[in-house]
Every structure is written in structure tokens, then in C-alpha cells.
Amino acid sequence: MCALLIVMVAISLASASTYSEGRNLNKFLLANYSKEILPRLIHTNIMEVNVDFALGSIIDFDGVTGIIFFTGGFVISWKDEQIAETWKQSEFTHLDKTQLSVHDVWIPKIYIKNMADQISIFPFSSYFDSETTYATFDQNGTALIMLITNLKTSCSIDMTYYPFDKHTCEIYLIYSHMYYKLAFNTSRMSANFEHTIPNSEWSFSSSVYRTEFHALPTIVYVLNLSRKPLFLVMNLLFPCMVIGIVNSLSFLIPIESGERLSFGVSLLLTFIVFVTTVLDNLPSTDTFSFFNVLLLVQLIYSSLIVFGIVQSIHYYYQDCKKPVPGKIKRMTKCIMSCNRNNKKSNRVKPGTENSKIDNGFHEENSMKEQGYTGKDVNDKLKARDNNFIEGGNDENRNRSLCEEAITWKDVSRAWDRICNIIACIFSLTMLTMFSSLIFPRLD
Structure with a gap:
């Protein structure tokens, strides 16, 4: 048993690589090596370089400038025939792998064509970072290097369906070796998402293709x-839709309350704030988003609502001496016919027996409370009736002018009804239209 253990230890010591062996191997491999020359035994042969990309996380995407900031890793591999041939001739064939500095061996120089910051995928942020970057080689000469970096690239943005927008960000990898022929390949059909950190704002997918530049x-x-x-x-689109629907209810607020105009102006200012908010998130391009058009239409709609409110108030407080034009009177009768018939049935007109009895009763009680005797009360009531029959003073004449079949207040009510119907139809139509255009993008 002891002999078996001694043999196993001897074999493990014989096959193990020591520090001095690794150092001597590297010196032997680099003794006649030139990093300026393509490491192919025959230079006319094409060097095949394989590049795979793995996405780490999306840090930020600016929809205004079209710049995406993300972390990613590149795995680059190629066949170094010079290292393989030299290794076979050495006494270190029992060693399987070694590491060599990127400053000592040939490395394919790869650029990203649409980078917004740096260009090369070798992000040496410091001297220490540069000196501690290595390429791993095996006996067959296969070299492998992995780079992890932060990248900023430009993207083609499309804000048409904002906030349901989709964008395409392309990473163009090219090499700068004009003297040698390289075959640029990738072993994957998309970026690697196995270790990608999910993003709270964006979901993503990937593909890859080859082209020429x-x-x-x-x-x-x-x-x-x-x-x-x-x-x-929840915070932009839905409130905008709700406020647009509430805006159509402005004409249901009574004019006497004095709140109708302030309500309409407040909603108008709210839409102006929405437009300002969206402008900060949309790019300055010729392509408008449907949401931007929605806000513009809502802004015009709110302005027309305020105009309708002002016009309604103008009609309501119009001087009753001014006659209502015939066309307006006919339109008002047509709109308010049903409602006016109900009002006429319950209205007590001035000058009728019921109104005179009612007014006389109140005036008689008022004069008795002031200390008038019964004879004085009868004389004053009789004089009032005579004035009423003869036409009375200017105040009675003005009252008779205001008691026409159609008044300016009726015109105001008819205008409110028209505006309210148009506003409701417009709001529902706009809501249906933009829902059919935008919400299918959720799929």
C-alpha cells in the first residue's frame, strides 16, 4: 500500500507544472515570435477569428440622443500556428495551457463602427488594466481572450408608438488589418443572455448577421x-385620457357657480404641462409619435372648450333688451323644444292672477309689519295694480322686454347642450382611435 502511494505521488509530481517550467515555456514561445506578423505558417492562408458577444446589463438608454449605455463581454478566439509549432518543438509538451500578455503576442484589432465613446473593444482604462490582460493558449495554438467593458453605441430610434416604442441597436464589429486577410465569424446566432441582469424599463432580444463595410x-x-x-x-397616458374625458363635462357646471371658466382653464394648463413633459422624452426628429399628436389634439380640444365656455357665459349675461336674432332663435327653439315645454308648464308668468295674488299677499304682510293701517294698505295695493295695468314705469317695461319666448339665457343653455354633445363624441372617438393604434403594441 505504501509503495502504491509513493508511485502515485511520483507520477503527480512528474506531470505537475512548476513556476519555473511555466516561465521557461513562455520565454521559449516568445523567443523568435513577432507580434507584428500574422501568426500563420503560410501567410496566404486566411486567418479565422471568432467573436461572441454576451450582454451584461443595460445601464441606460437615452431616447432623445439614441445612445445606449450597457456592459458586455466579448470572447475572441483564433488559431496561432506559430505558437503551436514552437510548442511542439519544446520540452514542455506535458503542459496544456499557458497565458501570454496581449502586448507580447499577435491580437486581432477589432473596432466598433458605431461607438459613441471609445472605438476599440479593448478598454484599457489604466496601465494596470493593460498589463494584466492576457490571452490563453493551448498546445494546438488556439488562443482565447475575454474582454468585459462598458460600451456606448448609437441606435436607430423609433418613437412613433411611444410609450410602446421599440428600438434597434446594432453593434458593428470590424477589424483594421488591411494587409492580411481575416475571416470574421461568430459561433452564435444571437448575443448571449445567460448572465444578463434584467432591466426594469426595457425588455430585449438579439440576433446576428454578417455583412461588409x-x-x-x-x-x-x-x-x-x-x-x-x-x-x-399609469403616470402619463392614463391621466391624459381621464383628463380629456373630464374636460367634456365642463358644460355641466352651472354658470351661476362661477367655476366653469376656471375649471376649463385649469385643464388647459394641465395639458400644457403634459406637452412639456413629453418634449423632454422625445427626440427632435421629423417623426412624430402618436402620443405627441394625441397631446396636441387634446391641447387644441381644451382651447376650444375654453372658447365654448367663454361664449356660453357671454350669451348668459347678454343684455335682455337686445333682441335674439331670428336664426339663433329658431336654432334654440329646435334644440330646447322638449326642455322648454316642460318649463313652460311649471312657470308662473308675471301679470297672471296667481302672481298678483301671491305678490299682493306678501306686500300686504310687509306693510302691516311696517305699521300701516288697513286703509293705507288697501290704497297702496290699489295704486300698484293701476300701475301694472297702465304699463307702469320703465322698470316694468324692461321686464316685459325680457319676457320673450326665447331669451339669451335660453340661447346659452342651447349652446351648452350642443358643446356638451360634441365634446363627448369627440372624446370617445379620440379615445377609441388611439386605443386601436397604441394598445395592440402591448403584444
């Missing part, structure tokens, strides 16, 4: 961003 092979990773609209629906 100025005769250079290019790999394009496509990130498709879809906004999660629940927050904006």
Missing part, C-alpha cells in the same frame, strides 16, 4: 429593445 467583413449584433410601458401608462 468598405470591403471588410463585419459582424453585426442586433439588440431589439422594447419598452415596458406600465409605468408611463
Whole structure:
């Protein structure tokens, strides 16, 4: 048993690599190595470089500038035939892997064409970061390097269906080796999301395709961003719709309360605030979003509501001496016919027996309370009746002018009814239209 243990320890010590062996291997591999030359035994052969992209997290996406800020990792692999050939000729064939600094070996120089900040995918933020970046090699010469960095790239933005907008962010990977021929490939059909941190505002998917840029092979990773609209629906879209519907009820507020105009102006100012809020989140492009159009229509609609309120108040307090034009009178009769018939049946007109008896009773009680005797009370009531029969003073004449079949207050009520019907129809139509255009985007 002891002999078996001794043999196993001897074998493990023989196969284990020591620090000095690893150092000597690196010196041997780099003795006649030139990082300026393509590491191919025959230079006419094409160097194949494989690049895979893994998304870490989306830090921020600015819909105004179209810049996406995210963390990601690139795994780059290629075949270094010079390292493989030299390793076979060494005495360190029992070693499987080694690491070499990126400053000592040939590294494919890869750029991102649409970067908004840095260009290269090698983000050496400091000297220490640069000196501690290594490429891993095996005996076959396969090199592997992994880079993790923060990237800012430009995207094509589409705010048409905001806040249900979707955007496409493309990452164009190109290389700068004009002297050598490289085959740019990727082993995946999309970006790697296995270790991606979910984003609270955006959901995403990915695809990849190959193309050429100025005769250079290019790999394009496509990130498709879809906004999660629940927050904006609850805090922006839904309040806008509700206020638009409430705006149509402005004409139900009685004019006598004095609150109708202030209510309409308050809603108008509210829509102005909504427009200002949306302008801060939308880009300055020729493409308008449906939501921006909605706010503009709502703003015009609220302005017309205020105009209708002012016109209604103007009719209501119009001088009763001024006659109502014939056309307006006929329209008012047509609109208010049913309602006016009900009012006429319950109205007590001045000058009738019921009104005179009622007024006489109150005046008689009032004069008795003031100390008038019965004869004085009868004389005053008789004089009042004579004035009423003869036409009386200017005040009675003005009252008779105001007692026409159609008054300006009736015109105001008819105007309110027209505006209220139009406002309700407009609100429902607009709500239905934008719901059919926007809400299907939730799918």
C-alpha cells in the first residue's frame, strides 16, 4: 500500500507544472515570435477569428440622443500556428495551457463602427488594466481572450408608438488589418443572455448577421429593445385620457357657480404641462409619435372648450333688451323644444292672477309689519295694480322686454347642450382611435 502511494505521488509530481517550467515555456514561445506578423505558417492562408458577444446589463438608454449605455463581454478566439509549432518543438509538451500578455503576442484589432465613446473593444482604462490582460493558449495554438467593458453605441430610434416604442441597436464589429486577410465569424446566432441582469424599463432580444463595410467583413449584433410601458401608462397616458374625458363635462357646471371658466382653464394648463413633459422624452426628429399628436389634439380640444365656455357665459349675461336674432332663435327653439315645454308648464308668468295674488299677499304682510293701517294698505295695493295695468314705469317695461319666448339665457343653455354633445363624441372617438393604434403594441 505504501509503495502504491509513493508511485502515485511520483507520477503527480512528474506531470505537475512548476513556476519555473511555466516561465521557461513562455520565454521559449516568445523567443523568435513577432507580434507584428500574422501568426500563420503560410501567410496566404486566411486567418479565422471568432467573436461572441454576451450582454451584461443595460445601464441606460437615452431616447432623445439614441445612445445606449450597457456592459458586455466579448470572447475572441483564433488559431496561432506559430505558437503551436514552437510548442511542439519544446520540452514542455506535458503542459496544456499557458497565458501570454496581449502586448507580447499577435491580437486581432477589432473596432466598433458605431461607438459613441471609445472605438476599440479593448478598454484599457489604466496601465494596470493593460498589463494584466492576457490571452490563453493551448498546445494546438488556439488562443482565447475575454474582454468585459462598458460600451456606448448609437441606435436607430423609433418613437412613433411611444410609450410602446421599440428600438434597434446594432453593434458593428470590424477589424483594421488591411494587409492580411481575416475571416470574421461568430459561433452564435444571437448575443448571449445567460448572465444578463434584467432591466426594469426595457425588455430585449438579439440576433446576428454578417455583412461588409468598405470591403471588410463585419459582424453585426442586433439588440431589439422594447419598452415596458406600465409605468408611463399609469403616470402619463392614463391621466391624459381621464383628463380629456373630464374636460367634456365642463358644460355641466352651472354658470351661476362661477367655476366653469376656471375649471376649463385649469385643464388647459394641465395639458400644457403634459406637452412639456413629453418634449423632454422625445427626440427632435421629423417623426412624430402618436402620443405627441394625441397631446396636441387634446391641447387644441381644451382651447376650444375654453372658447365654448367663454361664449356660453357671454350669451348668459347678454343684455335682455337686445333682441335674439331670428336664426339663433329658431336654432334654440329646435334644440330646447322638449326642455322648454316642460318649463313652460311649471312657470308662473308675471301679470297672471296667481302672481298678483301671491305678490299682493306678501306686500300686504310687509306693510302691516311696517305699521300701516288697513286703509293705507288697501290704497297702496290699489295704486300698484293701476300701475301694472297702465304699463307702469320703465322698470316694468324692461321686464316685459325680457319676457320673450326665447331669451339669451335660453340661447346659452342651447349652446351648452350642443358643446356638451360634441365634446363627448369627440372624446370617445379620440379615445377609441388611439386605443386601436397604441394598445395592440402591448403584444
